[in-house]
Amino acid sequence: MIEDMLRTPAAVQDAERHTAHNYHPLPVVIASAEGAWVTDVDGRRYLDCLAGYSALNFGHRHPALIAAAHAQLDKLTLTSRAFIHDQFADFCRELAALCGKDLVLPMNTGAEAVETGIKVARKWGYQVKGVPAGQATIVVAEGNFHGRTTTIVSFSTDEDARADFGPYTPGFKIVPYGDLTALTEAVDETTVAVLLEPIQGEQGVVVPPTDYLPGVRQLCTERNVLFIADEIQSGLGRTGATFACEQEGVVPDMYLLGKALGGGIVPVSAVAADAEVLGVLQPGQHGSTFGGNPLACAVATEVVRLLATGEFQRRSTELGERLHAGLRALIGKGLVAVRGRGLWAGLDIDPALMSGREACERLMERGVLAKDTHGSTIRLAPPLTITAEEIDHALAQLAAVLAG
Incomplete structure (x- = not known):
């Protein structure tokens, strides 16, 4: 060194x-x-040619995003979620519309979005699906990269990310990526969600077989399991569509978003899902001091508007x-x-x-x-x-x- x-x-x-x-x-x-x-x-x-691992989809210092940030900096930057600020409703409404979902839960980082998705899926499994308490499982794929928190590295197959950070969080089943048969065999009565990247970025931009995501969608529908799409890197225009899932004609139950949502200016992430899924959360059960703050919402709303043009x-x-x-x-x-x-x-x-x-x-x-x-x-x-x-x-x- x-x-x-x-x-x-x-x-x-x-x-x-x-x-x-x-x-x-x-x-x-x-x-x-x-x-x-x-x-x-x-x-x-x-x-x-890296663009902040897709956090800079709109380039460095995009004029519309910089203007939105400057304007908001002169007015209000943080309230915490103890109060409502004047940028919040526009962001949540417009992002929900872009995703075709009822509700949005704003957070800060991609890993926080993944953790939120895991918590929501487990709570949905217990309250809606009826999985016995403490038995919920989530099926994930080999080669995944969803972040580096202790829970997330518990189901990583990358030893650099995982080794020496145990004890590991239980409740996950790992199957080969792109193998629909293995995934089908892993889903049982305790399964509350299948969590996948539509394209595995960290693994080397690995695109699954064309029938894989449609098969995952069908399986999840038939077995009453949530399909959670981690579009933190693949989403928001990166692959030629707003979401990579679109290119396979698939709509997941939950989108996990981040990186480009902050326009390369502030960290912004979000979970988007319909009311029967995200609606399981009640006050005090999940939150973030900085999640959905005024500056983040002002920038991210402009990101959503740029994407809405299709350009x-x-x-x-x-x-x-x-x-x-x-x-x-x-x-x-x-x-x-x-x-x-x-x-x-x-x-x-x-x-x-x-x-x-x-x-x-x-x-x-x-x-x-x-x-x-x-x-x-x-x-x-x-x-x-x-x-x-x-x-x-x-x-x-x-x-x-x-x-x-």
């Missing part, structure tokens, strides 16, 4: 000196950003076709596989060439920022505001890296 720090710029060393090492960031220190571009402390510009979903579809065509052309030229949908891609690099980390470091040297995951895989998730020319630029830099 000391030798690594001696080889990095002073600003990077300073950032590392008093920070717990729970991340292994690329050695770049960003000072400003706009659109799809960021600038480091030395004035060098980089094309951002960003169309951009993701059209530019995603360009991105994926360019990536497929590199298969056999350093790439061994490409997955994804819309402006979201997982790339498997020939491990004989380099690791994913090495590829990202070399891309950084060429002015493109991306993120590795699981050995030789890297992820691309540029802002939905990226241009065709910028996509071509990123593809050219990737091709150069792979060519050595």
